[in-house]
Amino acid sequence: MKKAALRQSFNTGIIFGIAHIFCVLIAFNAMLGSLLVKIVGIKSSATTPLASALIAYAVLLGLWAGITAARRKREASGKERLQASLITGFSVGLMAALLVAVFQVLLSDKINPRDYLTNLSFPFMRACLFQLGAFLGIAANFLIFFLSSFLGGLFVFIWNLPAVTSAWHKAFSAPKVWIAKLRGETGKQRRITNIIFYALLFAVIAILPIEWGSYWNYVMGTVGLYVILGLGLNIIVGLSGQLVLGYIAFFAIGAYTMALLNAPEPHNWMWGFWPALILAVILAALSGLIIGLPLMRLRGDYLAIVTLGFGEIIRILLKSDVLTSFTGGPRGIQDIHGPTLFGKPFNDIDYMYLIILAVILAIYIYNRLQHSRTGRAWLAVREDETVARATGVDTQRYKLLALMIGAAFAGLAGAIYASRNAFTGPDEHSLMASINVLCLIIVGGMGNIPGTLLGAFALKGLPEILREVENYRMLVFGALLVAMMIIRPEGLIPSQRPTLELPEDSPNPNPPDLAVRSEAKPTGEDPHDR
């Protein structure tokens, strides 16, 4: 084996080792492991649950390290792959063993590092040694990483055997053909399957809120509101290409409009739900216009910072004593009265339907806008503002329009949110909330609806389902943002851009025959790259 390849494998191991040490220090391993144990459904009796969780985590990390090391080079022979995984496993195992050796020293000297490293309690450290005592625990740590890394290498080795690869390709192509058959060849067939699909979807959506309990209605309602927020921000960031970091300020304006007009506490105005909802949307859109007007000339990153500042200003003002008499101050506004339906107040199921309606409305508006003249103008502005202006697009007007419509979406979501929770306060509208919304559209895929839905489910729904993840949510978000930008900047579901295509088989193409097809967006060079 060559020396360079050897060193590379060793370094891969070191990187994984550092990641492992970090995971242990923040007790990420315990969370991941217990999640794994839960998913797999192992009931272990020999060791305590925590230790078995840690073993599950270690095996997973080891496998990952081994697979990464083995896949490092494309044209490597099977033997080289196995060697690479072995060496990586060795270095990861070494670092893991070193870590637990340190733990052993701390344990035997009864030094408690908890004051500084908050997760390292004695039971946790003992669990990291798999409850096995000094020598055996360290050896077990080393061996688990070493062996599972080798297993990963073996996996890649088998995977790359020609027979396995070809069999896999055959198996993989079968469902594709199936789906294509199901969707139908001709336009008519396709339309029918589409109708059936949408009818089914509609039925499911109509039934689900009644079937769900109030907890699930709450979670999915939040997801729905974040879908609206995501769509609104998508208009601003995804379509017209302006990075706005204080987006939650518009949400706050909507929420506070609803709260002030329907709560007894600061003013007792009691306008009722629907006028307040409409006013919330209008006020949010207006504030978008007012903020946007002086900012339209700013460069992208300056706009980001200014809107961030604007969001913080709104939050600090809401929190400060200056406006306490008007907006309720840091305690927020409680007891917001909701709408009534035939004389009885809305319950959670009614709110769920309201949110579903709002989401459908938002999707409809978004979809119509995206494919309209306005939507094309936004795309032009996003791709290159100078060129867009040269081709006759009134860039400032379209950018303002995007900001206003996006803000209106946020106002709608905010008003429903405040009304449903019967509470709103300044801390709900922190910068992190803005960044959450940004995360969900980036993770899902900028500028498209399925991506926004997926992002909202992944970022708002999943953490509710997986309660263990709660503490690590923001950490994973941060890492995910960086990773997404590097690996897949277009998001999980890349945006499809309509392109005009002449049908090949028609000899005399006339306008109605022009088929609008979709094509994955190419990652273009940045015009501002200096």
Place this chain on the structure above:
Amino acid sequence: MTADTSSDLRRKSRQLIKLIRPLLGGIVGLFLVYRLYIVLIVEHPYGPDTWTRLLIAGLILGGVYSLVAIGYTLVYGILFMINFAHGEVMMIGAFSGYFVFEALNAIKIQDSNFLNTYAYFSVLIAFIVGMTVSALTGYFLEKIAYRPLRKAPRLVPLISAIGASIFLQNAVELLFSPQLRNYTNPTFLTRGAGWTININHSNVIIPYTGVFSFVLSAVLLIILYTIVRKTRLGRAMRAVALDKKTAALMGVDVDSTISKTFILSGALAGAAGVMWGIHNGLVYYYTGFIPGIKAFTAAVLGGIGNLPGAMLGGMFLGIVESMGPAALGIDFQLKDVLAFVILIVVLIFKPSGLLGESLAEEKV
């Protein structure tokens, strides 16, 4: 006919929009003058002693802001990206200093401990460790989160930077718990102690920690300025800021220059973090965020990419933040609002900042 009137209307509305900026500017300016007049001349609420106290606090704050702002400016000047995670680099420096002080405090020497027996040496160690850790953080930050995105559209590295910022914050929170941590200073830097001067029959304390951090930030700024102006590395940095491709053709190693820029800015942020800890006493995972944003404001204020601009902007922002609420007669809770308003106003009316942009020009 109708087309004519509509285009006419549009032209008029555009003229109106063009008027908005000066109009807004006039309103803001008039309001400022009016408030200053009311507070300083009509109401006259504070004596010179209070103003001196506020000025001292402002200068100390300004020193820290300047150091962090330099980091933003250096990176922006070279990469044209806002290093959003720079505040977190500062926070990590502050934490490193905290751990050094804790460790040295735990070492017993006869009836005292290392921290107080070798006080100056301990402070030196804390700064060296803090600066090193922060520099390393900056280096790896660039290597992991920014370098792969060198050629991507501008928003991509910004989002990556936001992600890195969130990651670092939460990593520190999960590692060291979200509790506030109290800096143990050596006795010669006891917080609250200082020289007392008498102004207007009232004692004004000039805190030792404040003088220390102000002097140190001034020294570091001078060192950095010399590095950028006089050394080979500084010339390489300016060349890269001016034009990466040409600089590479002239034999400048662009990647390593950018790495070194991040190391420099990280080291300064680390020093600022330790100073922040020594002077303010409390650090936690969110420590870096608000000063980071403020420092960015300062960098923009002075003209981003401009070193003297960042120093000036930092000082200006520190003083405004400390004296502004008093001078305008508004609540001290709103000092952050004031900083952000300044940012917005500067960006709207003079986006190139007070001293103009660009690291590469002659004046740097």
